[in-house]
Amino acid sequence: MRVLSGIQPSGKLHIGNFFGAMRQHLELQAKHESFYFIADYHALTSNPNPADVPRNVLDVTMDYMALGLDTEKTVFWCQSDVPEVVELAWLLSCITPMGLLQRCTSYKDKIAQGLSANHGLFAYPVLQAADILIFNSNLVPVGADQKQHIEVTRDIAGYFNNTYGETFVLPDEHIIESVAVVPGVDGRKMSKSYGNAIEIFEPQSSVKKKVMRIVTDSTPVEEPKDPDKCNVFALLKLVASLEELAQWDKKYRDGGMGYGEAKKRLVELLIEYFEPYRQKRAELENNLDAVKQVLENGAKRAKAVASETLAKARKAVGLDYRSCK
Ligand code: ADP
Ligand code: TRP
DSSP, X not given: OEEEEEEOOOSSOBHHXXXXXXXXXXXXXXXXXXXXXXXXXXXGGGOOOTTTHHHHHHHHHHHHHHTTOOTTTSEEEEGGGOTHHHHHHHHHHTTSOHHHHHXXXXXXXXXXXXXXXXXXXXXXXXXXXHHHHHTTOSEEEEOGGGHHHHHXXXXXXXXXXXXXXXXXXXOEEEXXXXXXXXXXXXXSBOOGGGTOOOBXXXXXXXXXXXXXXXXXXXXXXXSOOOGGGOHHHHHHHHHSOHHHHHHHHHHHHHSOOOHHHHHHHHHHHHHHHHHHHHHHHHHHHTOHHHHHHHHHHHHHHHHHHHHHHHHHHHHHHTOOGGGOO
């Protein structure tokens, strides 16, 4: 069973990324052959400042390494080190109906948010399909927002196999279910692009400031409160033990507790949760060569698999004049 997933290098990862995706990636690596990559080609669809891209790639790598990436076992690389996927994306593009891409909601959402409607953004799911298919991936753990892209991948693989003969393995979608959307300090989905994120390795003083700013309602201290509607409680759920959570649940419902009290405990728990990894993260900052080496090694291993699948696909579509007798 091969597991594959990609994460865009949009800067230092936040706790929404961790509980929503990364934690599961790290857990799966013990049980399965895992392939994880930094989707820098995909990130170009939102036209980042070129000066920021290299640092963002290394930040994501260091975050993964600090939190327990098994660099021996797991293949971890930077997408653009294996450009074979771009060639495969072209082969796939040529059998992908326009209508399939026009129905993709993430494209429509991004346009609605004001991103420019460039061709890369439109073709994004085809490149994602190439990422998945080129590595013969069986399981693709992603958040619910990516479900449609996996369905599109299966559709594209099906068209290709029907047209040119069995070439690709169809992946199963594997939606990460355990965690609902993690809210940011303003109550919207925590996201780098909303400026409401708490980074995993944010300095402790800044974690504190951000938690204290989390938006809550104005229920007075003495009145009962609904934990299920509270952003602070939603974050406590991620880091508190079940016993402690039950106590907070009761405190909320009984009344007599201010949100400040819950926030103070949340700061402690967040700091405690990531504390064991902080030192490793700081050490990596001082050893960027070792970090780059992990990506180099990963790229080599990934390339070996990718070039084999690409050769098969090239042959299937007839890019193969040498075989002509
Ligand atoms: P961002 O919105 O900060 O740019 P990405 O879209 O790059 O984050 O998400 C990377 C991964 O993290 C995806 O698998 C996504 O489902 C997950 N993720 C991102 N934000 C959250 C969140 N607030 N709650 C849960 N999962 C999240
Ligand atoms: N689109 C994914 C995201 O924004 C990142 C991604 C790119 C990906 N290629 C992938 C995820 C292949 C899984 C498989 O989160």
